[in-house]
Amino acid sequence: MPELRGREVLENERYVALTRAYLRDRLPPEGPVFLPMALSALIDAMHRSALGNFTRSGGTADAYAELKEGMEWIRRMLAEEPAAGSPLLFAVLPDTAAARYALSVLRGEAQDLL
Structure with a gap:
């Protein structure tokens, strides 16, 4: 339903904004300026x-x-x-069964490396 979807989007944005404000007040001020926004988006992704x-x-x-587990x-x-010098990889993937399966396999392989 479009009205319900619109309400969900607004509530989600409000949740992310509140999380970002909370983090901005509690993270060290000398940290990167993007950190509150990045972490609030990551926390939202874990929640979703x-x-x-x-x-x-x-x-x-x-x-x-x-x-x-996600917060940990x-x-x-x-x-x-x-x-130093290690490349980092960030990816945005579609929320599909195939992508979730691939990520679970990668997560298992990464745990073996720890």
């Missing part, structure tokens, strides 16, 4: 992923556990310093 998986599973997926992943990413 957990809720989407919960919905697609018919309520059988553990959204709380997925969100908790964010904490680990922030704590790690990339090796």
Whole structure:
């Protein structure tokens, strides 16, 4: 329904803005200026992923556990310093079954590297 979708978009933007303001007030001021916006978008993505998986599973997926795991992943990413000269890769992928499967395989392979 278009009206419901419009309301969802507005509420989501409000949630991201509140998260960004919260982070801006609590992150070290000497940090990168983009960090509050980047982290609020990442937190929103984790939240959407957990809720989407919960919905697609018919309520059988553990959204709380997925969100908790995602937030822990964010904490680990922030704590790690990339090796000097190490290239970083960021990607935007469609939310499809194939992309989710590929990411789960990559996540498993990455865990083996740790």
